[in-house]
Amino acid sequence: MGRAPLVFEWIRVGKNRVVPAISLAGVSRRFGALQAVRDVTFDVQPGERRAVLGPNGAGKTTLFNTICGDFPPTAGSIRLFGTDITHLKPHERTRLGIGRTYQTSLLFNGLSVLDNLFVAVRGLRPNRFSFLRPSRGDDGMAKARELAERMRLSHLLDAEVVNLSHGQRRQLEVGMAMAGDPRVLMLDEPAAGLSPGDRPELLKLLRELPRTLTLILIEHDMDIALPAADIVTVMKDGEVVVQAPPDRIEDDPVVQAIYLGGGH
Amino acid sequence: MRDRLLLLSLLGLGLMAAAPFLLQAMLPANQAQFWTANVLGRAAVFGIIAMSLTFLATYGGFISLAQMMIAGVAGYAVAVFVEGAVPRIVGGLGYGLAIPLGVLAATVMGLIVGAVSVRTRDIYLLMITLALSMGVFRFVETNIAWFNGYEGIRNVVGPELFGLGFRDPWLFYYVALGTAVLLLAGVLYLVRSPFGLVLQGIRDNPRRVAALGYNVALHRIAAFGVAGFIAGCGGVLATIYNIGISPGTIGLGATVNVLIMSVIGGLGHPVGAFLGSLIFTIFDTFAANLYDRDRFNTLIGAVFLIIVLVSPDGVIGIGARLRRLLGGSKP
Numbered sequence: 001m002g003r004a005p006l007v008f009e010w011i012r013v014g015k016n017r018v019v020p021a022i023s024l025a026g027v028s029r030r031f032g033a034l035q036a037v038r039d040v041t042f043d044v045q046p047g048e049r050r051a052v053l054g055p056n057g058a059g060k061t062t063l064f065n066t067i068c069g070d071f072p073p074t075a076g077s078i079r080l081f082g083t084d085i086t087h088l089k090p091h092e093r094t095r096l097g098i099g100r101t102y103q104t105s106l107l108f109n110g111l112s113v114l115d116n117l118f119v120a121v122r123g124l125r126p127n128r129f130s131f132l133r134p135s136r137g138d139d140g141m142a143k144a145r146e147l148a149e150r151m152r153l154s155h156l157l158d159a160e161v162v163n164l165s166h167g168q169r170r171q172l173e174v175g176m177a178m179a180g181d182p183r184v185l186m187l188d189e190p191a192a193g194l195s196p197g198d199r200p201e202l203l204k205l206l207r208e209l210p211r212t213l214t215l216i217l218i219e220h221d222m223d224i225a226l227p228a229a230d231i232v233t234v235m236k237d238g239e240v241v242v243q244a245p246p247d248r249i250e251d252d253p254v255v256q257a258i259y260l261g262g263g264h
Numbered sequence: 265m266r267d268r269l270l271l272l273s274l275l276g277l278g279l280m281a282a283a284p285f286l287l288q289a290m291l292p293a294n295q296a297q298f299w300t301a302n303v304l305g306r307a308a309v310f311g312i313i314a315m316s317l318t319f320l321a322t323y324g325g326f327i328s329l330a331q332m333m334i335a336g337v338a339g340y341a342v343a344v345f346v347e348g349a350v351p352r353i354v355g356g357l358g359y360g361l362a363i364p365l366g367v368l369a370a371t372v373m374g375l376i377v378g379a380v381s382v383r384t385r386d387i388y389l390l391m392i393t394l395a396l397s398m399g400v401f402r403f404v405e406t407n408i409a410w411f412n413g414y415e416g417i418r419n420v421v422g423p424e425l426f427g428l429g430f431r432d433p434w435l436f437y438y439v440a441l442g443t444a445v446l447l448l449a450g451v452l453y454l455v456r457s458p459f460g461l462v463l464q465g466i467r468d469n470p471r472r473v474a475a476l477g478y479n480v481a482l483h484r485i486a487a488f489g490v491a492g493f494i495a496g497c498g499g500v501l502a503t504i505y506n507i508g509i510s511p512g513t514i515g516l517g518a519t520v521n522v523l524i525m526s527v528i529g530g531l532g533h534p535v536g537a538f539l540g541s542l543i544f545t546i547f548d549t550f551a552a553n554l555y556d557r558d559r560f561n562t563l564i565g566a567v568f569l570i571i572v573l574v575s576p577d578g579v580i581g582i583g584a585r586l587r588r589l590l591g592g593s594k595p
Contacts, residue, residue, distance in 0.1 A: 068475065094477040106472040108465045119461050123477035129486075130458045180477060 019082040021046045021184050021214040022067065027076035028238075029059075029066050036062040038238040039076070044184075046081075049215045051229035051246075053222075055258060059238035060218045061103055064188055067216075068100050069093045081183065095124055099182030101173040103189050103218075109162040113153055113172060116161055117144035120179035143179070151175035151205070167198040174205065185209070187217040191224045199224060226250070234258065273535075280304075280441055284434055301433035301505075303545055308440035309505055311541035312447060312498030314525040316491040318537040321526065323455050324487050325467035327390050330377045332522045333397035334492050335499030336514030338370035340404065342500055343417035343509050350419040350508075351412055359423035366503075367496040374492015378485035397519050405511035416510025420503050430504055440501055444538065447494050451534050454490065463487050524564065528571050530578020539579045543567065 020043035029037040037059040044050045052060050066073040069090035077086045085093050108116050121140045122128045134141050148154050151171040156164065164172065170190055177185055191202055199221070206228045209215060219225035225232065226246040234242040234255055242254050249255055283304055287296040313335045320326040344353045346362040357365070381392045404411045411417070422430025430436060454460045462483050465473045474480050503509045512518070521544065529540025547567060551560040575581045 070471070070475075090471075090474050091477045091479065094475055100475060102472070106469050106475075108468040108472070110464055110468050111461060115461050119458070119465050119473075120476050122458050122462075123473075128458060128462075128478060129482065131454060133453065133457045176472075176476070 018045060020044060020079070021048070021081060022216065023079040023082075024067070025077050025079075027063070027066055027073045027078060029062050029071055030074045036238055037066060037073070040235075040238075040240055041076075042233060042240060042243060044214060044216060046183075046214055047211050049228055049230045050217070051225040051232045052216065052218045052235060053220075053225060053232055053249075053255075054235035057237075058235040060235055061188055062238075063235070064100065064186055064216075064218060067093075068098055068186065091123075094180060094182075097180075097183035098186065099177035099180055099184070100186040101170075101177045101188055101190060103192060105169045105173050107161045107169060107172060107176070110160065112158050112160055113148060113164070114141075114144055114157040116172060117147050117175055117179060120144075120176035121147070124180035147175045147179060150178075152201075166193050167195065167201075170194060170198075170202070171205070178209075182213070184214040184216065187215070187219075189218050189220060191219060191221045203228060222250070276535075277445065284437060297433040300437045301431075303549055304542075305433070305437040305440045306505060307538065307542040307545040308437070308444045309498055309501040310522070310525060310545065311538035312440075312444050312501065313495050314522050314529065314537035314541050315444075315447065315451065315534050316495035316498065317522055317526045318529070318531055318534050319451050319494065320487060320491045321531045322534060323460060323463045323467060324484070326385070326484070326487070327523075328377065328381075328393045328488070328491065329390055329519050329523065330393040330397050331491065331495045332519045333400045333514045334370050334373045334377065334495040335502060336404075336509065337373045337400070338366035338496035338499035339420075339503030339509040339513065340411060340417070341369035342366040342503055343420050344410065346420060348419060348421070349417050351417065353410060353412070353417065363423075363500050366500045367493060370496025370499055371489055371493040374495065375485055375489040377492070378488025381488075382481045382484050394519070397514065398516065401511055401514050401516075404514070411511075414511060416508060416513075418508035420508045422504035431507070436505070443497055443501065447497060448534055448538075451494070459483065459486065524568055528568060528578055530575075530580030532577050532580050536578050536580040543579065 022044040024043070025041050027037060027040045028035065040063060052063065054060050062071065065071045067078055069085070069088055069092070072087060077084060079085065080093070080096055080098065083096065085096060088096070108119065111119070118134070118141055121143045125140060145154070145157070148157055151174060153168060153171055153175065156168065161169070161172065170193075174187065174190060177187070190206070191199055194202060203224055206215070206217075206224075215228075217225065217228065226249065229246050232242075232244060232246050232249045233240055234249070236258055241258070242249070242252050244252060284296070284300045287299050290296070291299065313331055316334070317328060317331045320328050342362045342365070343349050345355065345357045345365055346359060347355045347357060349355065377393060377396055380396065381389050384392050405414055407413060424430065425435060425439070428435045430439070455464070462473060462478055465478075466480055466483060470480050473483075502513070506513065525540040525544045526537055527540070528543055529536030529538065544564065547554075547564050548560060551563050555563055571578060575585050
């Protein structure tokens with residue numbers, strides 16, 4: 001199947017004058033003989049909530065990694081608010097305003113919750129390389145506490161991360177990705193492994209995110225992805241196969257074929 | 265928990281400060297002096313060098329086998345430039361200048377080792393630091409013009425302080441102890457600074473550290489620079505303790521000894537380096553009395569095995585292990 005048509009209307013109505021938050025043009029990523037991502041082209045508008053769906057091995061996480069710089073694309077270009085970031089290193093992209101979480105939590109297990117958040121906050125400040133301990137009134141520390149409160153982790157500030165529950169680790173992941181006040185927040189399966197009880201909590205947390213933030217999330221769970229998203233991109237075998245608003249996704253024959261395994 | 269730790273540290277520090285007095289009260293004068301300088305003083309000096317390894321291992325997850333070589337760079341720099349060393353290579357400098365120069369040389373060497381090994385980890389890091397060590401060792405051993413080859417440089421006696429020779433047992437002990445305490449306090453301060461936290465982040469998850477906006481390579485190289493500074497302080501003291509330096513000081517045996525000290529003490533906390541160094545020094549000194557001088561390696565090997573088998577996290581982990589065994593407190 002060729003490139004998916006842009007089926008939603010609000011992008012056409014005057015929105016094309018706005019510089020997209022993320023703009024992918026012909027992005028591909030190859031690992032040896034494996035073409036993990038193939039010629040992906042789409043724009044994500046500022047403030048948009050975009051969900052990326054697809055079966056395992058569809059190339060969703062690889063696409064994330066090409067956007068965040070972990071694996072630069074082997075072809076195509078990536079723009080962040082008009083700036084070409086195709087060849088930048090991950091930390092340079094972070095400084096330009098991309099925050100991300102990982103499919104499996106990548107946290108600092110030996111450090112406390114507060115230290116994890118503090119390291120995340122300092123990462124984008126000019127004084128990030130410092131041999132001096134933060135003072136009592138350090139605004140980075142204050143910001144870390146504020147993030148902990150927002151992620152409902154205030155009661156665990158001094159707890160070592162290795163002792164946190166899975167749900168708490170996911171919350172901390174989102175908190176750390178938010179630390180640099182990113183313009184684009186990318187969440188890789190934030191609900192993976194969460195108990196059914198923790199899921200509504202996560203959805204609430206996602207919906208509370210400020211609308212100035214552009215959000216891209218990979219999610220298997222349709223109950224999280226569809227209510228959280230404005231537009232859904234469905235991938236299969238490294239390609240984008242459908243792109244549509246959530247209410248049109250469940251009925252889409254291609255999506256049904258992918259998820260139900262039939263040709264109907 | 266924090267208060268108990270502070271109390272324990274102050275108690276340990278008090279004991280170390282009072283040690284020469286206690287030894288003098290308990291032992292004949294010559295034995296007390298021997299214990300003060302040749303056991304406790306030497307343990308403090310080699311503890312400093314071992315701590316440079318422990319610092320990198322505990323907080324960065326880097327096992328470097330270059331630390332003894334880096335200490336040797338400081339020692340050689342002092343020996344080459346200080347006035348009075350035999351043979352005279354450059355000379356002309358007093359200890360007031362030669363010692364900072366030595367520490368600076370070690371710091372620069374630490375940075376170089378960090379930069380060369382910046383992309384490696386685990387076994388590859390171990391091998392590349394070992395290769396660098398052996399490279400410097402061979403270079404020094406075969407170079408007559410600058411390092412007097414196999415013979416090394418003698419008569420590095422240290423400065424005079426308070427009208428006493430540096431090798432006066434009490435003076436040497438207190439200088440070594442003071443340096444060790446200052447460096448240990450410095451390390452404990454540093455690991456709570458942004459640099460130290462990021463270093464621990466690199467240990468736990470380098471990819472995430474990079475994603476958060478940090479330059480991982482810069483932090484790694486700086487960590488090796490800090491470890492080089494620490495090893496350099498130890499190297500200068502060790503050179504004065506030995507009244508000179510020869511290539512054997514930085515050979516394979518010495519390199520492995522520093523690793524053994526660190527592992528015996530435990531890589532969980534920098535203070536472990538000093539415990540390991542003390543145990544090592546006691547066995548090294550008294551192997552002849554215990555069994556046979558030539559069997560030192562068998563003896564220390566057995567001690568190493570027993571400690572590693574009983575407590576993989578070294579002597580420092582034994583306390584926590586005992587508490588758990590007795591079921592007294594929470595893990």
